[in-house]
Amino acid sequence: xxxxxxxxxxxxxxxxxxxxxxxxxxxxxxxxxxxxxxxxxxxxxxxxxxxxxxxxxxxxxxxxxxxxxxxxxxxxxxxxxxxxxxxxxxxxxxxxxxxxxxxxxxxxxxxxxxxxxxxxxxxxxxxxxxxxxxxxxxxxxxxxxxxxxxxxxxxxxxxxxxxxxxxxxxxxxxxxxxxxxxxxxxxxxxxxxxxxxxxxxxxxxxxxxxxxxxxxxxxxxxxxxxxxxxxxxxxxxxxxxxxxxxxxxxxxxxxxxxxxxxxxxxxxxxxxxxxxxxxxxxxxxxxxxxxxxxxxxxxxxxxxxxxxxxxxxxxxxxxxxxxxxxxxxxxxxxxxxxxxxxxxxxxxxxxxxxxxxxxxxxxxxxxxxxxxxxxxxxxxxxxxxxxxxxxxxxxxxxxxxxxxxxxxxxxxxxxxxxxxxxxxxxxxxxxxxxxxxxxxxxxxxxxxxxxxxxxxxxxxxxxxxxxxxxxxxxxxxxxxxxxxxxxxxxxxxxxxxxxxxxxxxxxxxxxxxxxxxxxxxxxxxxxxxxxxxxxxxxxxxxxxxxxxxxxxxxxxxxxxxxxxxxxxxxxxxxxxxxxxxxxxxxxxxxxxxxxxxxxxxxxxxxxxxxxxxxxxxxxxxxxxxxxxxxxxxxxxxxxxxxxxxxxxxxxxxxxxxxxxxxxxxxxxxxxxxxxxxxxxxxxxxxxxxx
Numbered sequence: 001x002x003x004x005x006x007x008x009x010x011x012x013x014x015x016x017x018x019x020x021x022x023x024x025x026x027x028x029x030x031x032x033x034x035x036x037x038x039x040x041x042x043x044x045x046x047x048x049x050x051x052x053x054x055x056x057x058x059x060x061x062x063x064x065x066x067x068x069x070x071x072x073x074x075x076x077x078x079x080x081x082x083x084x085x086x087x088x089x090x091x092x093x094x095x096x097x098x099x100x101x102x103x104x105x106x107x108x109x110x111x112x113x114x115x116x117x118x119x120x121x122x123x124x125x126x127x128x129x130x131x132x133x134x135x136x137x138x139x140x141x142x143x144x145x146x147x148x149x150x151x152x153x154x155x156x157x158x159x160x161x162x163x164x165x166x167x168x169x170x171x172x173x174x175x176x177x178x179x180x181x182x183x184x185x186x187x188x189x190x191x192x193x194x195x196x197x198x199x200x201x202x203x204x205x206x207x208x209x210x211x212x213x214x215x216x217x218x219x220x221x222x223x224x225x226x227x228x229x230x231x232x233x234x235x236x237x238x239x240x241x242x243x244x245x246x247x248x249x250x251x252x253x254x255x256x257x258x259x260x261x262x263x264x265x266x267x268x269x270x271x272x273x274x275x276x277x278x279x280x281x282x283x284x285x286x287x288x289x290x291x292x293x294x295x296x297x298x299x300x301x302x303x304x305x306x307x308x309x310x311x312x313x314x315x316x317x318x319x320x321x322x323x324x325x326x327x328x329x330x331x332x333x334x335x336x337x338x339x340x341x342x343x344x345x346x347x348x349x350x351x352x353x354x355x356x357x358x359x360x361x362x363x364x365x366x367x368x369x370x371x372x373x374x375x376x377x378x379x380x381x382x383x384x385x386x387x388x389x390x391x392x393x394x395x396x397x398x399x400x401x402x403x404x405x406x407x408x409x410x411x412x413x414x415x416x417x418x419x420x421x422x423x424x425x426x427x428x429x430x431x432x433x434x435x436x437x438x439x440x441x442x443x444x445x446x447x448x449x450x451x452x453x454x455x456x457x458x459x460x461x462x463x464x465x466x467x468x469x470x471x472x473x474x475x476x477x478x479x480x481x482x483x484x485x486x487x488x489x490x491x492x493x494x495x496x497x498x499x500x501x502x503x504x505x506x507x508x509x510x511x512x513x514x515x516x517x518x519x520x521x522x523x524x525x526x527x528x529x530x531x532x533x534x535x536x537x538x539x540x541x542x543x544x545x546x547x548x549x550x551x552x553x554x555x556x557x558x559x560x561x562x563x564x565x566x567x568x569x570x571x572x573x574x575x576x577x578x579x580x581x582x583x584x585x586x587x588x589x590x591x592x593x594x595x596x597x598x599x600x601x602x603x604x605x606x607x608x609x610x611x612x613x614x615x616x617x618x619x620x621x622x623x624x625x626x627x628x629x630x631x632x633x634x635x636x637x638x639x640x641x642x643x644x645x646x647x648x649x650x651x652x653x654x655x656x657x658x659x660x661x662x663x664x665x666x667x668x669x670x671x672x673x674x675x676x677x678x679x680x681x682x683x684x685x686x687x688x689x690x
Contacts, residue, residue, distance in 0.1 A: 024076060030083035037099035040087055044101045044243055047084060050077065051247035055254040070255070077251055081244055085206050088240045102239040105246075156473050206240075280322060283315030353417035355496055357399040358485070363408030366427050367478050368400055376400065379482040386486070391538065392545035393493055394501055398485075411481060413488055415495055421488050423450035425477040429458045432472040442467055450480065451487040494538040502531040509547050516548065520555045529564055530554065536568040540657065540668070542579055549574050565613050565654055573673045580675055583645050583668060589680045592647035592670075593633045599626065599689040600652060607655045614655040625689065627663055633685035634667070642684050645670050 030043070054073070088102060158167075158175050167175075287308045294304025360367070367376040377400070384395045406412065413421045424447065425431070432442065433449055433456045444459040459467060467474055475483075489496065506527075510517040521527060533554065534544050544550060553574040554567060561567055572579060584590055595603075603616045618626075630646070637644040645668040648656050653671040660667055675681060 027076065027080045027083050030080070031086050034090060035087045037091060037095075040084065040091065041099040041101045043084055044088075044099070047077075047081060047247050048243075051250040051254075055250045055257075058254040058257045074251060074255060077247075081248055085240070085244050088243075089206055092237070092240065102243050105239040105242045107239075156468065156471070280315045280319040283311050283318065287312030287315060354399045354414075355396045355416060355498070356489070357401065357414050357417075358481075359401050359403040359406060359412045359414065361406040361408045361410045362402060362404060364411060364425065364427060365402055367481070376478055376481065379478055380485070383482055383486050383489070387489055387493070389545075391490065391493055391543045392505075392547065393497055393538065394504055395489060395496060396501070413485065415492055420492065421450070421484065423481070423484055425480050426458050427477050429460060429477065430464050430467070431475045431477070431480050432457050432459055432467045433475065434472060442470075442472075449475075450484040490541065494535040497531065497535055497538060499527055499531055502534060503527060505544075505547060506530070506551075509551070513548055513551075516551050516555060520551050520558070524555060524558045529558075532564040533568050533571060536564065537571065537575075542572065542575060546575060546578060569650065569654065569671070569673075572671075576674045576676050579670070580679055583643065583670075584679070585643065589682055590675060591637065591642040591644045591682050591684045593630075593637065593644050593685045593687055594683050595646070595648050595652070595656075596686055596688040599629075599687060600649060602689060603652045603656060603659075604649075607652070613658050615658045616652075616655050622689075623659070626687070627660070629687050629689070630660065630664060630667070633687050634664075637684045640684065644684055646687065647672065647675070647681070647683075 035043075054070075054077070058070075088099075091099070158172050289308075290311065291305050291308030293299055294301040294308065380398050380400075384398070387393055387395050403412070407424070409426050410422060410424050412419050426445070429444075431447070431449065432444070433454050442457060442459050442463055444457040444463070447456050447458055448454065449456045464474060506517055506521065521530065530551070534550070537544055537550075550571050553571045557567055557570045561570070580590060602618070602622075606616045606618055607614050608617050634644065646656070647670055650671040650673050653669055657669040660669070
């Protein structure tokens, strides 16, 4: 294509909105302004071409959302067709001629028998009105109703996937928008189908007007005899009706196709061939039956036997293909068994424990099937990627083993060979979580959601729809397990970050930031010291994704400071925005509990170093009073709906966190240095020494 022509097409695309606006306004102008026959021929051809393209496009769409403009396009095409109908009527009644396209349709379809042409026109109109348009409208109405009824349940499913980390916020927003667009589409189609039905009625009326008006006008003016006018206008009228109704029928069929799509991610043609011609037994039986009919007396033998042979040949080819597929799958399974045996041998030979592993009872083995859509293996791969993105750590491959000593539906999670969590799931059931507004009104197995300890119930699949309509959050079994796994990884990330993982992170960083790595390691700090700082951050849920800032801060301060605990505080100060952002409310404000001055002096004056870090050495009775005050202040803030953190001075932050970490593991302790100056702070309570 010449460069100039391509440039011209590109310029036209830039002004597509303006051109479409003029085209839609032009449709209205067609109804009012007289039109020469050659221009009418051109527009009738355009009408037929667009209608054909719309029909073909619906065959290749995979969902209704890929052709969301269809209801509006249906209205525009209906008005365009009616405008052409009116223009052709004006030409027929004024000049007794309507151009070559209408004449060609009349001649080709009817020949010299206008009764046959009239019957064909009536049949096309009836098929369009009674069968296609009426059916498409009913499907649209039911589709809109069921889409709206199912929307709350689908919204809950999206929220469950978002909360479990299987999807991010952007994907969740897109899925919610698609739900709304789908409901709007079916609602619009329900109304748009009325335009097509009205168009068919208008076509019949216009056809009768053309016939009667032409005969009366031209016979009374003496230009034709009554018989001549009947023949002439009968031909033109039928041609005009056909040239209007055939494009209308194409669009009606297109509307029926698009609203009856039952989902999936493939086009109509692929789905048709896959589902109709996928079973060789069906095709073989059909071939025998069709061929047998051909040998019944009075039935033509050749067509039935020919079609039967063709179907039988197709069935034979599918049978051979299925045999090859079975052989291929058997070979793949054999290779997989050999690979698993090698893995077992390697595991037996090795004596070191896995950083993280999952043991499952035999009832959960179907979850590991990689051919399943909800395979545990694929979900774990996704979790490892999420951990790298959200926390900045590289999780080693998670080994899954079956353990016959476990209960069939139980699983155990281990870190470095030690059990740290266990749970129970049912492969063929669903977990429903009460949103907290009511008691469960379903039959099932009471349980606790393993990741967060929420009250839950395992229900049968038959009760899933009822639970959905009741507003419960419904979670699939594999999602329950992977959510538990992700929460476990988040809590124990500091244990999973060894020297090897730290070296892998730094080696990856050094490809782009080699200067900072070479300056820090090993000249200023050892790899183990850097690992200790990173573990301190992860222990308090601080992501280490900004590794450049962390290493630069260490290089700036580790020359004079060798205490990794103090170095960690300097790094936290450098990461202040990253730390604080997760605790801000919707208005960007930080709600805090402050420390009473007397208590702060008490803690600061009794800090001692231990193997676990700085900790205040206080009498048990004092510690109990401090914990009681923290619990009271936290409960009061929670009753007001606040998400709070404890704000302490930099001097005691680490010691206070170490003191309360066992009793209040989820409580966040920040220092004043970790709050950016532009972040507003609201004090909602105080921890006092009572």
